[in-house]
Amino acid sequence: MRRRFMKAVWLILAVIIVTLTNIDAKAAEEFPNRPIEFVVCYPPGGGADLSARIILPEVEKHIGAPIYITNKAGGEGTVGVSYALNKKPDGYTLFGLHQSSTFVGRVFGQLPYDFNEIYPISNWIDNLNIFAAKPNSPLKMFKDLLEYARQNPGKLKYGVPSKRTSQGIGAELLLSDARLDIVAVPFKGSGPTMTALLGGHVDLASIPYAMAKPHIQAGSVRALVVFGKKRVEELPDVPTAVELGYEEAPLAIAGAGVSAKVPQDRIEKLNRAFEKAMKDPKVLDQLRKAGFDPVYMDQGAFKKHILEGVEKVNRIKDRLKD
Amino acid sequence: MWESILLGFSVVLQPINLLLCFVGVLIGTLIGVLPGLGPGATIALLFPVTLGMAPTSAIILLAGIFYGAQYGGSTTSILVNIPGEAASVVTCLDGHRMALQGRAGPALGIAALGSFVAGTVSVVGLMVLAVPLSSFALRFGPPEYFGLLTLGMTLVVYLAQKSVQKALISALLGIFISQVGIDQISSAQRFTFGLGELFDGISMVPLVMGLFGLGEVLLSLERGISKISVITHVKNLLPNLQDWKDSTWPVIRGSVLGFFLGVLPGGGPTLSSFASYGLEKRLSKRPERFGNGAIEGVAGPEAANNSATGGSFVPLLTLGVPTNVVMALLFSALMVHGVQPGPLLIKQYPDVFWGLIISMYLGNAILLVLNLPLITIWIKLLKIPYGILFPLIIMFTLIGAYSERGLAFDVFVMIVFGVVGYLMRKCEYEPAPLVLGFVLGDILEESLRRSLIMSDGSVFIFFERPISAAFLIFAMLLLISNSIPLLKERLKTLEKVEII
Secondary structure, three states, X not given: OHHHHHHHHHHHHHHHHHHXXXXXXXXXXXXXXXXXXXXXXXXXXOHHHHHHHHHHHHHHHHHOOOEEEEEOOOHHHHHHHHHHHOOOOOOOEEEEEEOOOOHHHHHOOOOOOOHHHEEEEEEEEXXXXXXXXXXXXXXXXXXXXXXXXXXXXXXXXXXXXXXXXXXXXXHHHHHHHOOOOOXXXXXXXXXXXXXXXXXXXXXXXXXXXXXXXXXXXXXXXEEEEEOOOOOOOOOOOXXXXXXXXXXXXXXXXXXXXXXXXXXHHHHHHHHHHHXXXXXXXXXXHHHHHOOOEEEEEOHHHHHHHHHHHHHHHHHOHHHHOO | OHHHHHHHHHHHOOHHHHHHHHHHXXXXXXXXXXXXXXXXXXXXXXXXXXXXXXXXXXXXXXXXXXXXXXXXXXXXXXXXXXXXXXXXXXXXXXXXXXXXXXXXXXXHHHHHHHHHHHHHHHHHHHHHHHHHHHHHHHOOOHHHHHHHHHXXXXXXXXXXXXXXXXXHHHHHXXXXXXXXXXXXXXXXXXXXXOOHHHOOOOOHHHHHHHHHHHHHHHHHHHHOOHHHHHHHOOOOOOOOHXXXXXXXXXXXXXXXXXXXXXHOOOOHHHHHHHHXXXXXXXXXXXXXXXXXXXXXXXXXXXXXXXXXXXXXXXXXXHXXXXXXXXXXXXXXXXXXXXXXXXXXXXXXXXXXXXXXXXXXXXXXXXXXXXXXXXXXXXXXXXXXXXXXXXXXXXXXXXXXXXXXXXXXXXXXXXXXHHHHHHHHHHOXXXXXXXXXXXXXXXXXXXXXXHHHHHOOOOOXXXXXXXXXXXXXXXXXXXXXXXXXXXXXXXXXXXXXXHHO
């Protein structure tokens, strides 16, 4: 009896050893052979989390290993990046990237890690942001806004979800270029900003187009200008900031990054998987329907975009400070 | 109207929708009972699953999780003094006291029944008032919020059980803690010591779990285990006739109050439960019972926070503006299916709107049937010896504190506030006013500053606007009426001193 028991124990041990050595042998062979962790730097449920949950299942298919999400929120998106960068740079830990954990954080010296340690893999989504007014306002077009604000400096107030969001940066960049004095009233998030505009508590608001869309359709809000260079399909008459001769606002960032110390061949694999997922029409469709504006940027474009962001935000640094 | 309701029923009574409604509220109850696990995280995890469903089915499931969680939230508050979120802090005050007196059954029972009534009221409110209420909510700009929150702050007086002064100090400490983090308006860091973990401020869940759950455990350990084991004899399982009499009006008042406050984004459910508690204590003929196991102190706030849940659907469904994380997820869930929440929703997608509302009604009924039998099981939990129960409580608070943001830092925050809660209790400072100050402090400050930016620095903005003026005057009257007895007492003692 005892002998049999010992035999069983030996057998189990043998099996374990064989599997372990096998895993080791395989590990040297190919990447990835175990689950990949993706660190979402905001709490579950927000836009950062949601977009990752839509895209990652598709990336999973192309990379050939399961990807699981951990949420590490805090530090305006920097705590999760620090956490990921502190892990072994073997490509098994990816993290979400946002403005505050890249160019905005860099300009304001709020990054607890070396900016160059981030390798941006791909950007996923952009926010289409607009300047909007109430339909009964005398400000019917951007031209009206220009005239009125020049004659009455400091009189107009615009609602914005905090100045260091893509809405805030877009608006301040435009106001700085156009030399307009319009006072920002920062709200907590785009929802309260929207209700403040609807209730007439502010004259204008810088808000994501996705949030204003139903109200534009219902006629309770009017779009004056789109930040950026591309017009909104549903708003053929609304000009963009670039068309009006102002600088393009840096796009909002929600994308993926990895430690720059990861071996290049692994980064290449990750790049390809993200590229394939972001070119899948099904993913793009789901993102669009969830209210995001998908833009795929590969690592080169993404990196360039982040550096441009640093430069642009630096220029209006003082406006974002007070 | 009747046609619409019939339409709603025809949608909900499809077997798949009925099943999803049941599954939703069941999951909701479970995560509501487990402290620290919020509906936000759960809905986010389930979100990809709903992509393949019809839009109505998806939102029925997800909404079920949301209001189901509110139902379960009171259970741990009553049994072990751990509020899972800020809205059930008030339930701890009298609910846990009732449990210590062997009346956990009636407390849980009235919480469930009160929630059912509140759920019904808020569904009716949604059907009849959703559209007019949304335009009412829009009249609330920063000055109006400032007025409302100032009025809310006066509730501190009612949370005081022994000393009003100590309650005020506790509330001030709460306001101070709410200032930690990056300031919303100027983007400046306050009291963060450069720690990224503090940029978003101290998190609510670790704070309340430490102050209440852990603080209570520490104090019980000091008092000795033998003294508090009276809890094991349970008197009755359901509320008796007297309990019913005491609770009827608080439940009705709480439901109505909660619904209206829930419509207003920002602190709605939390403020509603505190407000209902204050209201009941103010109206009660024997306010001294509050804090010592008064059933009204459970019935009113529980009804209020459940009804506020219903109210918080108004801005989403009529304006397309999500007011919290859960609403943002529901917003996306609808959008993914091509249903645009907003002013045109009710006209364009009546099946979604009415289906959701009727499912909430059925869901509430399911929750009641589900929760009443559970009470006997919960009460048995109280018979677990403290040697086992305390480590379990500590484990759950640790998990709860960690799980919201996934940071070990929050576990330390929880432990620190556990010690703070213990010391406060020892010195007879109550933690509830601290929570009120913490919840309202930063929104009060922000709305003050926003108002002043709007008015170019003139304070008259608060009095030019009728709603904010009315709130401020009401708050002033409340303060005066409350300080008169205090002043009289003071004068009496002064006179005595002079005579001597």
